[in-house]
Amino acid sequence: MSYPGPGAIHRQCILCGRSFRVWTYELRKPNRAKFCGRECYFESRRVFSTALSDGRLDAILADELEAIRRKRVTRKMDDWMARKLAS
Ligand SMILES: [Zn+2]
Numbered sequence: 001m002s003y004p005g006p007g008a009i010h011r012q013c014i015l016c017g018r019s020f021r022v023w024t025y026e027l028r029k030p031n032r033a034k035f036c037g038r039e040c041y042f043e044s045r046r047v048f049s050t051a052l053s054d055g056r057l058d059a060i061l062a063d064e065l066e067a068i069r070r071k072r073v074t075r076k077m078d079d080w081m082a083r084k085l086a087s
Contacts, residue, residue: 015040015047
């Protein structure tokens with residue numbers, strides 16, 4: 001089996017710092033080649049979720065959280081308007 005593009009390189013896991021091999025074409029895809037394995041990926045989700053619920057990420061993710069909340073309010077208003085127009 002051949003892979004597109006040049007060969008593999010080594011990167012460090014963003015959670016545990018361990019070096020792991022990744023194909024260069026995977027670097028072009030979003031949210032790829034960041035973790036050395038499934039354990040670190042699932043552990044990062046747990047850690048992120050805990051930090052988010054504790055409010056430790058509020059300052060870091062303020063813009064993203066505001067955009068998400070604004071989108072949800074807009075969606076609820078759209079649903080309300082659709083129900084109003086249907087009745
Ligand atoms: Zn790792």
